[in-house]
Amino acid sequence: MINVEQLAKLVGDLEEEQAVQMAEAFVVQNPSKEEVEAVVAACQGGMETVGVRFGTGEYFIGDLIYSGELLARIMSILKPLMVANNTSKTGTIVLGTVKGDLHDIGKNIFRGMAEAAGFVVHDIGFDQPASAFVEKVREVKPDIVGMSALLTLALDGVRDTVKALKDAGVRDSVKLIAGGNPITPEFCKQTGIDAYGGNAANGIKTCLAWVKK
Amino acid sequence: MSEYQKALYTRTLFDDAIGMKKEPDRVPVMSNAFTWPIVISKYKLSEVLRDYDKLFEIWYGFARDYYHDSLFDFGWRNPMRIRDVLGISGDYVFNDEEGTINHIEKHCLEVDEYDEFIADPRRFMMEKFFPRRMTNLAGSRLNAKNTFVAGMNEFAALGQYIGKLAGAVAELGVLLAGGGYLTYFDIWIHNFRGLKGTLTDLRRIPDKVQAAWEKYAPMYEFAAYDLPFRYSPPPPIPPSIDIALPLIGSGLLSRVQFGRFVWPQIKQVADKATVDGKTIMIFAEGNVEHLYEYFLQLPKGVACIQFEKDDIRKAKAILGKHCCIIGGISLELLNSGTKEQCIEETKRLVDDLAPGGGYIFSEAAMMAFKTDGRPENVRAVTEYVRMNGKY
Numbered sequence: 001m002i003n004v005e006q007l008a009k010l011v012g013d014l015e016e017e018q019a020v021q022m023a024e025a026f027v028v029q030n031p032s033k034e035e036v037e038a039v040v041a042a043c044q045g046g047m048e049t050v051g052v053r054f055g056t057g058e059y060f061i062g063d064l065i066y067s068g069e070l071l072a073r074i075m076s077i078l079k080p081l082m083v084a085n086n087t088s089k090t091g092t093i094v095l096g097t098v099k100g101d102l103h104d105i106g107k108n109i110f111r112g113m114a115e116a117a118g119f120v121v122h123d124i125g126f127d128q129p130a131s132a133f134v135e136k137v138r139e140v141k142p143d144i145v146g147m148s149a150l151l152t153l154a155l156d157g158v159r160d161t162v163k164a165l166k167d168a169g170v171r172d173s174v175k176l177i178a179g180g181n182p183i184t185p186e187f188c189k190q191t192g193i194d195a196y197g198g199n200a201a202n203g204i205k206t207c208l209a210w211v212k213k
Numbered sequence: 214m215s216e217y218q219k220a221l222y223t224r225t226l227f228d229d230a231i232g233m234k235k236e237p238d239r240v241p242v243m244s245n246a247f248t249w250p251i252v253i254s255k256y257k258l259s260e261v262l263r264d265y266d267k268l269f270e271i272w273y274g275f276a277r278d279y280y281h282d283s284l285f286d287f288g289w290r291n292p293m294r295i296r297d298v299l300g301i302s303g304d305y306v307f308n309d310e311e312g313t314i315n316h317i318e319k320h321c322l323e324v325d326e327y328d329e330f331i332a333d334p335r336r337f338m339m340e341k342f343f344p345r346r347m348t349n350l351a352g353s354r355l356n357a358k359n360t361f362v363a364g365m366n367e368f369a370a371l372g373q374y375i376g377k378l379a380g381a382v383a384e385l386g387v388l389l390a391g392g393g394y395l396t397y398f399d400i401w402i403h404n405f406r407g408l409k410g411t412l413t414d415l416r417r418i419p420d421k422v423q424a425a426w427e428k429y430a431p432m433y434e435f436a437a438y439d440l441p442f443r444y445s446p447p448p449p450i451p452p453s454i455d456i457a458l459p460l461i462g463s464g465l466l467s468r469v470q471f472g473r474f475v476w477p478q479i480k481q482v483a484d485k486a487t488v489d490g491k492t493i494m495i496f497a498e499g500n501v502e503h504l505y506e507y508f509l510q511l512p513k514g515v516a517c518i519q520f521e522k523d524d525i526r527k528a529k530a531i532l533g534k535h536c537c538i539i540g541g542i543s544l545e546l547l548n549s550g551t552k553e554q555c556i557e558e559t560k561r562l563v564d565d566l567a568p569g570g571g572y573i574f575s576e577a578a579m580m581a582f583k584t585d586g587r588p589e590n591v592r593a594v595t596e597y598v599r600m601n602g603k604y
Contacts, residue, residue, distance in 0.1 A: 016417065057503065062412040062465040069413050102306060102315035105408060127315075153311050153582050 001035060002026045004042035011046020012053070014063060016070045019046075023077045036081045040118065043074055047116045051201025064200060065105065068112030075115060090118030091211035092142040094174075096133060097126035098157030103150035106180055110146060110200040117204050119144075119211075130157070130164030137170050144207050146197070149180040155187065162191050175210045179203055217450070220383040223282050224451045227388075229570065231454070231492045231537045232514045236570035240563060240602030242595050243390075243453070243494075243539055243573050244281035245519070247290060249580035250274070252312030253588065259307040262293040265374040269381070276382040280595035283388045283453035285496075287378060295367040299360060300349030312583055318407035321345040324414065327421040334428040346404060379450045390494060391452035392441045394482060397426040397433070398475045399461045408462065415470060423474070430478075438482060442491060454517065455491035458482065464499030464522075468506070476507045487512045494539070497521060505531050521578050529566050538566065539573040542594050547576065547586035552593045559594040563602050574598045 002022060010019040026039060050067045053059040059067075093114055097107050104126040111121050122140050124132050126148075133145060145165065147158050158178055165171040171192075178188055179197025188196040194210075197203035214222065229237035250271050251261045261267045268288040276284060291314065296302065306315040321342050322330060330337045344351040349360040379389050401411045401422070414422050442456065463475055479495070486493050493516040495508075500522040508518060509532065517537035520528050529538045541562040546555055559574070566572040574595075580586055 014416065060465055060467045060503070062415070062462075062470065063467065065409055065412050065465075066416050069409070100308065100311055100313065102317060108409075151313060151315075151582070152584055153313055 001029075001031075002039060002042075004038050007039065008042040008045035008049070011043050011067075011070065011074070012049025014050070014067060014070060016073070019070065020073055020077065023074045027077055027081055031081065036078065039078060040082070040116075043071060043078075044117050047071060047113055047204075048201075051113070051199075051204070054199060054201055061109075064109050064113075068109050071112050071116045089120050090208065091144065092120045092122070092140060093144045093146055093207065094122045094124065094133060094136045094140060094142045095146040095148070096124040096128040096136075097148040097150075098154050098161055099127060099129045100157045101149050101151045101154035101180075102126050103180075104148070106150060106200070107146075107148035110148070110179065110197070110203055113200050113204045114146075114207065117208060119207065130161040133161050134164050134168045134170065137165065137174060138168070142174055143211055144175045144177060146203070146207075147176070147178040147193075149178065149183060152182045154180070155182055158183070158187075158193075159191055162193060166192075175207075177203055177206060216380065216384045219386040220388055220450050223386050223388050224453065226282060227453045227517075227573070228492065230573050231517045231571075233534075233537065233571045234514065236604040239604060240567050240598050241283070241453075241573045242281045242598050242602075243519070243575040244275075244279070244284045244286075245540075245576035245578065246275065246281075246284070246580040246591075247286040248312065248314070249582070249585050252581075252583050257309040258312050258314065259293070259309050262288065262291050263297070265294075265370065268374060269378055272378055273381050276385055276387040279592050280599045281387065282599075283390055284382070285390045285457065285494075287375070287389055289371070289375065289393070292367075292371055295364060295371060298349065298363045298367050299347040300351075301347055313581075318409075319346070320405070320407050320410060322405040324406075324410065324418075327418065327425055331421065331424050331428055334425075334432065338432070342405075376448075379448065383450045388451065388453040390457050391455040391491075392437075393457045393459065394437050395459065396463070396475050396478055397429060398463065398466075399459065400429075400433070401426075402462050408465075411462075412465065415466075415474060419473075426474075438485065442486075442489060454494040456482070456486060456493045457496060458493055459496040459498070460501065461498050463504065464497065464501050468503050471504055472507065476504075476510075479507075480510060483511050483515055487515050492516070494519060497523075502527070508532055509535055511536055517573060519575060525562075525577070526565055529572065533569070533571055537571045537573060539575050540577050541566065541574055543577045544580060544585045547590045547594070548584050550590065552590055555590045555594050556597050559597045560601070563598060567602060567604070570604070574602065 007019060007022050050059060054064055095107060095111055097104050111123050114121050122136055124136050137145060147161055149155060149158050176193045177195045177197050178193050185196040195206045226237045226241040229235055230241050248258060251258050254271055256267055261271060272284060272287045304317045304319045306317060350357045402408050406414060463471055483493060495516055495518045497518055498521050502523050513535055517539050519539040525538060525540050542559055546558055
């Protein structure tokens, strides 16, 4: 059996090659569902370490972006086992960058960390009109909708998305979270968004708290 | 005073602030406006950036109607006519209604091509980079030659526009900032590998990235430093600062990564500038507080640093005896505050940051959107510093 503590440490330390080697050695051992879940949890633990180190200033945004790449690589190795074993999901998120904004790096960091935390993420892409968020929410009935915006002007896109979800009658069925450079706690409060994303790591913590309730 | 004397006086304000041997007569004011003057005008952004008459009208009007001593951007950052002719397309997306430009990443070097680049960088540039980056250069040799000539003509047209603007605003006592010089890290992000690709390469194949940059360096140093700053005659109207060095992505890097991959180049160019008697303006995007230990190694009195998200008072306290600090007034206040609130904040900034010299007042972030400031507030704060920022 794999040493999950060591794997969590390697992910947290961003030691990609060693972590990937461990994951590759693990999948050929025909592991049980519980063992797969323990390995996924180890990766989540490693990503939590990344989030903590980002919060304390030890890691920087470049490290977060890289951690997302590292994790995506490990998850692609584990995915066949996760599908075969029907590994339990934490929750479902519809995620997108709002209309008027073509930036997606922040969104992608969040997506990588959310997937690592066990969420199924429906990423609708960037420059997405409010109607696209509404359509996806109706289709997949998520627990959470995440909106990303980097440009100041995209704040209008966030407001429009919240309004469209309300008008479509689906607002109360989901929790809303928003993140990105111009988003502030005050803006979220004024706009009726449940949580301010802050950095991706904090955003994931909030999402996990919501689905565990 | 003649146009030239006015220009020299303004240059002296900047030289004194940066040189830190004496306080300038007053706090100089550097503009941090980029597309803002265009998007609040009657014209469309995509139209102005392709029309030098309209660009001149906008930027001359901005220099005349506001009270900055120097313009940092004045249309050079988005040279659309050059981009159009060379076929550098698809990575700029205009929204004239909102007044925005979104940039799409474009890769011109794949991760498995590092070895080829390192083996013969000139060949790679000619055969792969330029045809990928400048798509109109692809195809027949004749087509490539015609595109190259058209591109050179557009460079000349941009040069003529800048020369005309420099002369016109000098009569107002306003100078343009000098030529740009980029770090290899930022060049890699914007032209070769994209942000995610570059950051991932620095982790996965750091030695190859470093080897590629070492091979790229001689070509870039000649084109971006030696040619404009050593071998060309000085411009008839002096710039406010000689070399503009944007640090676009460095705030994303850890201290250790910055120390290995970016800092040696900055130190080298700062040392060259010291020898050549040039001044440097480092334009630091994001928060770079974790990099101050490096900035303290800059030669004293050669550089000024524009801060965007740092605590500027802390920056002055830590770096202020070593290099000049630029920045201050927040765009949020300029957009949503009253004129009186903006002036009060400007007074506090000048009172706290100006003593002893080494301070240049500016808007705290790039002004790009309509909501980045109300014209009357921008005018009020720059006028305040001109009238009251005297030593």
